[in-house]
Structures are given as structure tokens and as C-alpha cells.
Amino acid sequence: MTTTDLTLPAGDRALAATLTTPDGPGPFPAVLLLPGSGPVDRNSDHRRMPLGITGALARALADAGLVTLVYDKRGVGATAGSWLEAGLDDSTDDARAALAALRARPEVDASRVVVLGHSEGAIHAARLAADDDNLAGAALLSASATPGEELLRWQTHNVAASMPPWVRRLMGLLRIDLEKKTEQNRARINATTTDVARIGGQRVNARWHREFMAYDPRTDLARVAVPVLAVTGSKDLQVKPSDLARVADDVRGPVEVHEVADVTHILRRQPGPASLAAYKKEVRQPLDERVVRLVVDWAARTVRVTAV
Numbered sequence: 001m002t003t004t005d006l007t008l009p010a011g012d013r014a015l016a017a018t019l020t021t022p023d024g025p026g027p028f029p030a031v032l033l034l035p036g037s038g039p040v041d042r043n044s045d046h047r048r049m050p051l052g053i054t055g056a057l058a059r060a061l062a063d064a065g066l067v068t069l070v071y072d073k074r075g076v077g078a079t080a081g082s083w084l085e086a087g088l089d090d091s092t093d094d095a096r097a098a099l100a101a102l103r104a105r106p107e108v109d110a111s112r113v114v115v116l117g118h119s120e121g122a123i124h125a126a127r128l129a130a131d132d133d134n135l136a137g138a139a140l141l142s143a144s145a146t147p148g149e150e151l152l153r154w155q156t157h158n159v160a161a162s163m164p165p166w167v168r169r170l171m172g173l174l175r176i177d178l179e180k181k182t183e184q185n186r187a188r189i190n191a192t193t194t195d196v197a198r199i200g201g202q203r204v205n206a207r208w209h210r211e212f213m214a215y216d217p218r219t220d221l222a223r224v225a226v227p228v229l230a231v232t233g234s235k236d237l238q239v240k241p242s243d244l245a246r247v248a249d250d251v252r253g254p255v256e257v258h259e260v261a262d263v264t265h266i267l268r269r270q271p272g273p274a275s276l277a278a279y280k281k282e283v284r285q286p287l288d289e290r291v292v293r294l295v296v297d298w299a300a301r302t303v304r305v306t307a308v
Contacts, residue, residue, distance in 0.1 A: 029114075096131075
């Protein structure tokens with residue numbers, strides 16, 4: 001296996017990336033991996049929380065005989081730019097540029113390329129698949145099929161409900177209504193016109209939020225005709241596990257959906273009640289093996305290699 005650091009052209013900028021190629025004669029089938037939201041790098045690592053999702057999946061897929069490509073988002077890792085100034089559409093453009101660069105590689109069989117996205121990355125994967133019937137397939141992990149603003153409202157409710165009882169009591173004493181406050185902040189963001197805005201004393205990526213809130217994933221899912229794998233954990237509090245049924249209904253191509261028991265949004269197993277607070281402990285554990293196996297087996301079948 002050979003690992004190569006690359007610089008990918010993406011419009012007026014370049015994306016820092018890593019290409020991993022199996023040993024032996026090519027060209028090989030390939031996977032473009034797209035991380036979730038926030039300032040995360042090619043491995044899905046945030047400076048405060050090393051999620052490692054795309055990094056771990058890239059290694060597993062490379063072990064199964066596929067070329068893998070991962071890259072740092074704008075303003076993260078070795079890619080220049082500003083993460084705060086990038087919109088949702090900008091990130092789709094970067095994913096599209098990375099896909100073109102991957103297909104152009106001599107090690108890659110351009111007719112056997114799939115895209116894999118986690119969380120926000122699943123939005124970009126679905127958009128690429130909707131526009132490109134020549135893709136071999138798309139894997140959507142922890143993916144939403146709910147309009148953006150509605151999803152954010154659902155997420156806030158889950159955050160409030162999963163808080164420890166003493167925190168909820170304290171907020172009640174302080175007359176802090178988390179759901180009302182975040183609703184007000186969303187309204188403030190929607191009223192902005194700049195890429196970055198100061199909301200509640202913090203600088204936020206306002207353009208990304210406006211585009212995300214206005215986005216309905218079902219629009220693109222309904223245009224996808226290539227094979228799709230959709231995997232969501234039963235304890236996901238950031239996207240609705242029930243959206244798997246929507247994905248199955250909306251996608252025009254062959255669809256395989258799996259709700260994996262006791263798995264969270266970050267693709268780890270979580271005992272007990274679903275909780276966002278457990279993430280810091282969960283990231284010390286590897287990805288749930290059931291999720292990894294589903295992804296590797298589906299990708300291998302889709303691009304016609306023998307999984308290991």
C-alpha cells in the first residue's frame with residue numbers, strides 16, 4: 001500500500017489531500033471520502049475532538065483493494081482559506097473538484113468510483129451522485145433527509161432533552177430556554193447577508209448556516225439513480241434514524257439501508273441512553289465494526305472487488 005500527499009486543484013484554490021493506493025497492478029476502483037460539518041481535516045479530526053471517521057474508513061477500504069482519497073477542508077489542516085467564510089455550496093464545489101482529480105489519476109479506474117460522505121459529507125455525496133450517473137455508487141453515513149432548518153430545530157430539542165437533570169434544573173432557575181434562544185439565533189443568522197456574522201457574542205459561519213437551513217436533501221436524493229448505501233445509528237441525535245426510510249423511498253437507484261443498533265452519529269457504539277455528552281469518551285474507541293463492515297462489503301460489491 002502506498003500513501004501519497006497531493007495538492008488538488010479546486011477552482012482558484014488547492015486542497016491538501018492524501019491518496020492511498022493498494023499494492024499491485026492498477027488501475028483500481030476508488031473511493032472519495034467526505035467528512036462531516038465543522039472545521040475537520042481529511043481524517044474527520046477536529047482540534048478539540050479527533051473523530052477519525054474518514055481516516056479509519058479510508059484505511060479499511062484501502063485494505064480491501066480500493067484507492068482512497070481524503071482531503072482537508074478550506075482553512076483546515078494544510079488547506080489554505082477560511083473555514084468560517086465557506087458556504088455549503090462551496091464545500092460541494094470542492095468535493096466535485098476532488099472527484100474530478102481522483103478520476104484523472106492513472107492509478108484509478110474512472111468507471112469504478114464511489115463517493116462516501118459522513119453527516120454533512122453525505123449531503124455533498126448525494127449532490128455529486130444526483131449530478132453524475134457515471135458514479136458507481138454513493139455511501140451516505142449518518143445522513144439526513146430532513147430540510148435543514150427543521151433538522152436544526154430537532155437537534156436542539158435533543159440537546160435539551162439529553163442534558164443531565166441538574167443542568168436542566170439550573171437552566172430553569174436561570175430562566176434559560178435553550179430551544180427558544182437557538183430559534184432566535186437562527187432567525188438572526190437568516191437575516192444576515194455576510195459570510196461571517198457575530199451571533200450571541202461568537203463569530204459564526206453565517207453563509208453556511210443560511211444555505212444549510214434553506215436546503216432540502218430530498219431534492220437531490222430524488223435525482224440519484226446510482227446504487228446507494230445509507231447507514232445510520234439507532235442512537236443518532238443529530239440526524240433522524242427514521243430518515244433512512246425517506247432515503248429508500250426517494251432514491252431512484254438501488255438502495256440498501258441499515259439502522260445499526262446502539263450506534264451514535266459519530267459511528268461508535270454507545271451503551272445506555274443516547275447522549276451527546278458521551279462523545280468525548282466514545283472517540284477513544286474505534287468505529288463500530290458493524291458499520292465498517294457494511295461500508296467495506298458494499299463498496300467491494302459495488303465496484304466488483306473481493307472484500308477482505
